[in-house]
Amino acid sequence: MWYDQKMVTPVTSEIGVIKTFRRFTGVRLIFLVFSVVIYFLEVGRATLSNWPFFALMLLDTGLLLVYLSVPRLEEVLKRAYLPVGIIWSTLLPIVELHFIFSMFSIDAPVRSIFLFAFQLVLVLFIPMIMIAWCYSKRSVILFSVITLFVDVGLFFFTYSTSAGIAFISPILGISFIRTVTFLLIGNMVANLVKVQREQNMRLAEAYDKLAAYASTQEKLAISRERNRMARELHDVLAHTMSGVAIELEGVRSVLRVDCDRAEELLSQSLSAIREGLNETRRALQSLRASPIEDLGLGLAIRNLIELNADRSSLETDLRIEGNLPDYPDEVQQCFYRVAQESLTNVIVHSKASKLEVNLWREGALLKLSIRDNGIGFDQDKEKLDDKYGLMGMRERAAIINGELSIVSQVGRGTEILLTYESDSQGDLND
Numbered sequence: 001m002w003y004d005q006k007m008v009t010p011v012t013s014e015i016g017v018i019k020t021f022r023r024f025t026g027v028r029l030i031f032l033v034f035s036v037v038i039y040f041l042e043v044g045r046a047t048l049s050n051w052p053f054f055a056l057m058l059l060d061t062g063l064l065l066v067y068l069s070v071p072r073l074e075e076v077l078k079r080a081y082l083p084v085g086i087i088w089s090t091l092l093p094i095v096e097l098h099f100i101f102s103m104f105s106i107d108a109p110v111r112s113i114f115l116f117a118f119q120l121v122l123v124l125f126i127p128m129i130m131i132a133w134c135y136s137k138r139s140v141i142l143f144s145v146i147t148l149f150v151d152v153g154l155f156f157f158t159y160s161t162s163a164g165i166a167f168i169s170p171i172l173g174i175s176f177i178r179t180v181t182f183l184l185i186g187n188m189v190a191n192l193v194k195v196q197r198e199q200n201m202r203l204a205e206a207y208d209k210l211a212a213y214a215s216t217q218e219k220l221a222i223s224r225e226r227n228r229m230a231r232e233l234h235d236v237l238a239h240t241m242s243g244v245a246i247e248l249e250g251v252r253s254v255l256r257v258d259c260d261r262a263e264e265l266l267s268q269s270l271s272a273i274r275e276g277l278n279e280t281r282r283a284l285q286s287l288r289a290s291p292i293e294d295l296g297l298g299l300a301i302r303n304l305i306e307l308n309a310d311r312s313s314l315e316t317d318l319r320i321e322g323n324l325p326d327y328p329d330e331v332q333q334c335f336y337r338v339a340q341e342s343l344t345n346v347i348v349h350s351k352a353s354k355l356e357v358n359l360w361r362e363g364a365l366l367k368l369s370i371r372d373n374g375i376g377f378d379q380d381k382e383k384l385d386d387k388y389g390l391m392g393m394r395e396r397a398a399i400i401n402g403e404l405s406i407v408s409q410v411g412r413g414t415e416i417l418l419t420y421e422s423d424s425q426g427d428l429n430d
């Protein structure tokens with residue numbers, strides 16, 4: 001077959017196809033009633049013998065409107081539902097109007113005849129739009145050609161009288177004009193629908209990619225958080241348990257020799273266990289909702305530093321700017337987590353006694369600086385990529401397109417600087 005598969009597989013799933021078809025049919029019914037009234041007013045001698053023909057046209061259109069208004073029929077007929085409606089709204093009106101022309105052409109004035117002829121243009125416009133909307137351009141061409149041949153064939157078959165032949169030329173002219181118009185408008189509608197479907201398809205693909213990206217980022221964030229918690233719990237529990245194990249070994253070795261010494265070691269073990277329990281609780285507490293939502297970025301970092309500094313006897317110098325703009329959530333989370341990880345490294349590894357924390361805005365830049373006076377490390381010898389905490393901070397900075405720099409020297413402490421530049425003022429809500 002020279003036409004494609006879309007001719008028998010309509011896109012009836014698109015929203016509004018049947019609804020639009022039903023509205024067009026309702027307008028057609030109204031116009032048909034108006035045409036019948038005009039005809040009888042101009043003829044002026046309507047007899048009862050004329051009414052059945054016009055009643056048939058009204059009945060046909062009314063039944064089509066009922067057909068398009070019953071959802072159960074669409075469920076039963078499925079793919080055949082729309083083609084049946086299109087064939088119904090195409091062939092029956094052509095046959096009916098030609099039959100009426102042949103019966104009443106002698107009595108009808110020219111104005112009424114042309115009114116019915118133009119009505120056929122409007123009637124066929126309805127299924128043409130449905131075909132252009134739900135099928136392909138080939139289907140539009142096929143529809144236009146078939147309706148033209150059916151129209152022309154019925155004209156020569158029904159008009160045998162001299163009075164009827166007088167109307168053939170102008171009415172056939174209307175048929176050819178109608179066909180050309182249908183081809184132009186149908187192809188235009190088909191092209192527009194094709195473009196719209198391609199745009200919807202690209203939009204759906206973009207949405208799927210965005211959803212997949214968001215899911216990947218969520219999984220990545222969860223994985224990073226789990227890794228961070230694993231490191232924290234390892235630092236807390238492993239160090240605590242190893243220390244307690246050594247002390248308990250000492251208790252066992254001196255238990256029968258020196259009870260006072262055994263009691264002292266046991267007390268140290270209990271103290272280490274309590275400290276480890278407190279650290280474990282602190283680590284688990286960080287799994288809960290971020291305090292940023294309740295306090296804002298500046299106050300959340302301040303509370304984080306003060307709480308942990310008091311517990312670790314750190315002397316702190318906090319310079320945190322107030323009234324910071326409302327940066328995106330991922331930016332605030334990044335700054336908070338970098339501060340949290342940096343503080344953990346200071347407490348666990350640096351052996352520092354002083355800590356300086358600065359958070360400020362400099363034009364479009366947001367900066368966080370954390371500096372300690374701890375033991376530091378040799379950046380040339382240390383493999384920073386093997387440090388899970390530092391790797392996590394770099395990854396978080398990369399996600400927000402920020403910049404993280406780490407400067408450290410042995411015996412002179414460490415400074416971590418995180419910088420984020422907003423793309424535009426639209427990113428900020430002062």
